[in-house]
């Protein structure tokens with residue numbers, strides 16, 4: 576039996592192998608941002624927003640440094656991309672090492688980000704799959720495609736090490 580004919584235009588399809596390669600490439604960059612945040616004493620989370628195959632914005636958690644509870648990696652990457660484009664409709668694909676929280680998921684919907692790829696799940700604050708599904712809620716006027724688990728072990732290891740080193744009596 577011959578395979579069924581393609582029902583969608585070819586140009587919209589990225590082969591699985593190529594997609595995995597893109598995911599790894601951009602998530603590695605997000606992971607480097609996360610590591611830099613950790614070195615600065617921040618909870619190590621990093622994000623990269625890619626639009627048209629190019630980096631449109633990067634961010635790393637900076638809540639302590641700027642004393643701002645909204646200074647999450649995703650928001651900083653989103654703001655940078657919007658400012659650069661002069662357009663709040665950012666679109667593109669956001670790579671982030673940790674599952675976005677409610678605030679960030681809300682902002683990603685508002686910014687019309689098309690796809691969100693995250694590494695590790697956040698069972699305590701994640702609002703993509705763990706505590707809710709804000710990015711894929713059919714009641715909202717925009718939804719994001721979601722992929723997860725890219726370099727998840729590396730992202731988790733960064734976080735575990737960060738919190739272990741900060742536990743009283745650990746050194």
Ligand SMILES: [Zn+2]
Nearest residue numbers: 647675676679
């Ligand atoms: Zn957040």
